[in-house]
Amino acid sequence: MNQFQYVRPTKQKAAIDALAKDTSAQFIAGGTNLVDLMKRGVMSPQKLVDINKLPLNKIEKENGGLRIGALASNTAVSEDKLVLEKQPLLAQALKAGASAQLRNMATVGGNMLQRTRCYYFYDTAMPCNKREPGSGCGALEGINRMHAIFGFSDKCIAVHPSDMSVALAALDATVLVSGPRGDRRIPFVEFHRLPGDTPQKDTNLEQGELITAVDIPDGPFTKNVHYLKVRERASYAFALLSVAAALHLDNGTIKDARLAMGGVAHKPWRLNEAEKFLVGKPATEETFRQAAAIAMRDAKAFKHNAYKLKLGPNSIIQALKNATAAA
Structure with a gap:
């Protein structure tokens, strides 16, 4: 070091x-x-x-929603009464991430900014455009079983590792930042970037900007929610693939829906078209199967991650079934 x-x-x-x-x-x-x-x-x-002395760890009601300070720990957020009442999907996603010891230390802002766990990014002997722009992508022709099936480029096929961020993308969160040019608000789905030609840039933060909080609007997703994380072992493993599912049900009919996936792209992957399809449909396995097919329509696999093309729709269906049964 x-x-x-x-x-x-x-x-x-x-x-x-x-x-x-x-x-x-x-x-x-x-x-x-x-x-x-x-x-x-x-x-x-x-x-x-070190920003730990800044007063950015509150969790409170704000402007018809929930405001979570950037320095709130993952443990504090996952166990907070307001979060459990208003945004249980977020609590589930946080509890699925890392170990209890890491959740005690990790913060909301840091969780959002964590970098990919791609083996080629971590191995400084291997080419990686994210670590060293212009050096190449070792994963393209290498062992790519953990890698992206959506939104990748010929420069990078790495995935974002955060569980929490998948839930925040599904819940229409907004990121509050402060920087040399003042304060601004970034919709969560626009906070992280796809790799394109600049995979070294993970987010749309500008130089010197500090995440201060995350706002989540109140909504009807307080009961029928589920965060499904598929991993190689039961504890402390990053997702091969994950699904955040939230439904607003009325007598078995889907009035509103939110869906996002993790472990499939350089950023949390919101399933907008599948959400639109679900609205007004009965909460049945056949409906979920059709929604999953829509969600996976643009997915493309590499040599070692073709299993995600089958795991993806099956996981979406299971997450939606679990959300339906949750209440």
């Missing part, structure tokens, strides 16, 4: 200024991903700006 400066500001402006003036600097909170990347030589920031 390279030497680096360490600063711990107590004011939000000071933290933003520290990053804005130094393009090699990084914010650090729980450090559950960044420290690993530094140890492996994947990232080498010259300065760490």
Whole structure:
């Protein structure tokens, strides 16, 4: 690990200024991903700006919804009474992620910013356009069983690893950020990027911007929800594929629906067309099967991840069945 400066500001402006003036600097909170990347030589920031002294850990009602501070821990959010009452899908997704020890340290903002777990990204001896732009993508012709089936490019086929982010994408969340040019709001589905020609850019944050909170609007998705995570072992494993499903049911008819997938793209993958199809239909396995077919219409596999083309629709159907039965 390279030497680096360490600063711990107590004011939000000071933290933003520290990053804005130094393009090699990084914010650090729980450090559950960044420290690993530094140890492996994947990232080498010259300065760490510790933001744990900033007052950004509240979970409260705000503007007809729920506001969750960027420094709230994953454990705190998953166990909060307001979250369990208003946004149980988010609580389920958080509890599916990592180990209890990591959830105690990891923060909401850090969870959103965690980087891919692609083996080629972590192995500095291998080519990776995300780690070193222009070097190539080792996964394209390599072992790519964990990789994307949606939204990839010839520069990168890595997937985003966050469970929490899949739920937030489904729930129409908004990210609040503050930076050198002021405050702004980013719809969650626009926060993360597809790889395109710039896979090194994971998000649409600008230099020096700090995530301060996430807003989730109140909705009818308080009972019939389910987060399904398919993984190779029962504990502390990243998803081969996951599905966040939320239904608003009225006497067996779907009045509204939210669906998103994880482990399939460079960002949480919202299934908009499948959602539209579900509205007004009966909550039956046949309906779910048709919705799953719509959701998977544009999926394309590589040599080692063709199993996702079958696992994907089966997981969507099962998640919707579980959500229907949840109440």
